[in-house]
Structures are given as structure tokens and as C-alpha cells.
Amino acid sequence: MRYGTNDVLHGVTFQARRGEVLALLGPNGAGKTTTIEILEGFRMRSAGRVEVLGTDPAHSDERWRARVGVVLQSWRDHGKWRVRELLGHLGSYYADYSTELIRRPWNPDELIAAVGLTEHTDKKINTLSGGQRRRLDVAIGIVGRPELLFLDEPTAGLDPQARREFHDLVLHLAEKQGTTIVLTTHDLHEAEKLADRILILNAGRIVADGTAQELAQQIAGKDEVRWTYGGQRFIHQPSASTPFVFDLFQRYGAAVANLEVRVSSLEDTYLSLVQQTESHPSRATGMNSSKENQEEAAR
Ligand SMILES: Nc1ncnc2c1ncn2[C@@H]1O[C@H](COP(=O)(O)OP(=O)(O)OP(=O)(O)O)[C@@H](O)[C@H]1O
Secondary structure, eight states: EEEEEEEEEOOOOOOOOOOOEEEEESSSSSHHHOOOOOOOHHSSOSSSSOTTBBBBBGGGHHHHHTTTTEEOSSSOOTTTTHHHHHHHHHHHHHHOOOSEEEEEESSSHHHHHHOOOOOGGBBBBSSHHHHHHHHHHHHHHHHOOSSSSESSSSSTTHHHHHHHHHHHHHHHHHHHHHEEEEOSOOOHHHHHHHHHHEEEEETTTTEEEEHHHHHHHSSSOOOEEEEEEEEEEEEOOOOSHHHHHHHHHHHHHHGGGEEEOOOOHHHHHHHHHHHHHHHHHOOOOOOOOOOOHHHHHHH
């Protein structure tokens, strides 16, 4: 993707599998929204090949659009409509695309309950709070029971309870309804909790691709063991913390006090990957762990 003379995506290559929750992480301006807008068919790419549900989104039709759900970063419209009225209306566009397997649209009352807006069914949209509005955005995105759902920072502005309910909804859609979900987020815990696979983008390049555990393994030796012995404080970063701690106790027994083992978190991995590729941009593709990407790099 190029804006004017500015290349903002460079060789971004990945695949989302059916029923998978894929999270795109990356600092501000990394290219997450641009990537998903290209996949949604909202933005024309400058070059490259894209296939979504078997179709190039740049040449998609209504039938394809009915199978895709989109929750944008912000969407302000229809302020005077009421919640149920708007969902009923938007849902009606999907009725023609109902199939034996996927009944479209989602019943408005069931959908409203699923996103936790039952108390606000008859409220005008411009009277909803920011978080209630975000729940409605999600309802609008899934009203057509999409096979593939794009969520751009879906939980920004949600309170902890709404966030948890939203997580349950995403897991339900993926596990029970087989919906493929591609989401962007700045919340690493959210990515870890929801995503089967995480892509980290930095400055328009994929710098990592794998499960949270695989990404953590790429940054080896980051566990931190802290303890005190004889009144002195020690900190060590062993390559494997369990044998290290075992050895520590074998040597010093109960004299080891205040023991803490801090296992490297996705946040550590993320920061480390982003910092490494900032100082050594050429390392970016080498950090890519997915098979497809390694094959792509080899080609
Ligand atoms: N319409 C546009 N014209 C020119 N440049 C753009 C346009 N939209 C985005 N960009 C640039 O493309 C790059 C990627 O932006 P994008 O919005 O995809 O990032 P992001 O990872 O989604 O960021 P954020 O986390 O802040 O939402 C940025 O450098 C941005 O300035």
C-alpha cells in the first residue's frame, strides 16, 4: 500500500484459516487499519494479491458483502434511530442472503441480548453512552451472521465488564458458529485471550506471526528469577527458569527467600520485537515464524 510516495505496507503476507481468531497488533501507524480496510474492500491496494472468502475484495459483489461483517474504528450515524429499529432495518438487507446453513439476519432481540443492550432497546442512538454505542457497533457488524468478521479496536472505550462480555461473544462466535475473526487491538491481554494467532505489524511489515506462546519462545531467556540470600538481593535471567530454581534450592535450601519467577509476558515479547525491528528494520522478516511466511520468504 502506498499513499502518494509513502509506502505504508511492505510485503504483508498472511493467511487466516476458517474459524480462526487472528489478532493484528502493532504501534500507532503500523498499518493495521490499512491492512484490514484493504481486506474489507474499503481501500484499494496499490499492489499485491488479496483473496477474502475466495474473492478479491476490490471486485466483490453484494453476495460476498453479505458474508462479511465489519466493525470500524468509529462510526457515527443514524443518531435519531432507536436501537432495535436500526438493527431490524439493517438486518433486513441480509434476508435475501439467508442459506440453509446460515439463517440471516440475526433476530434483533436475540442480537441485542447477545451484546448486552436489552435495557436500551428503545433508546435513540444519540443518547447511548460511548460503551453502549460500541456494543451497538458490534451488533451492526454481526447482524448478518457473517462468516468472516473484521473488528477494528472493538473494545476501545468499553468498561471491564463490557470488555469481558465482548470477549465471551467473540469466543462464542468463533467456537460455536465457526466465524473467522480478524481483529486489531492495542490490548495485549485481549490478544492473548482471544487470538489463536497473533500478527505483529511494525512500520508496515509483519515482524512476528504465531500463537502467543510461539511469539514468547522467539524471545528466549526472558524469564526473570529474583530472590534474596544472606540479606542480599539477586536477579537472574536464566534460559530455563524451572531447572535454575531447582538448582538454587538444592544448593541453598530454605536460606533462599523472597523468590519470584516472572515469566516473560506477551507484553515483553511485543515490546522486544517492536524495539528490535525499530533498530534493525532488516530483521523484520526473519522474525516471522509462520510456515506460509517462511515459504513466502524463501520464494
Ligand atoms: N488516507 C491516508 N493518506 C495518507 N496516509 C495514510 C492514510 N491513512 C493512513 N495513512 C498512513 O498509513 C500508515 C498506517 O496507518 P494505519 O491507520 O493503517 O495504522 P494503524 O496501525 O491502524 O494505527 P493506529 O493504531 O493508530 O490505529 C500511517 O503512517 C498513516 O499515517
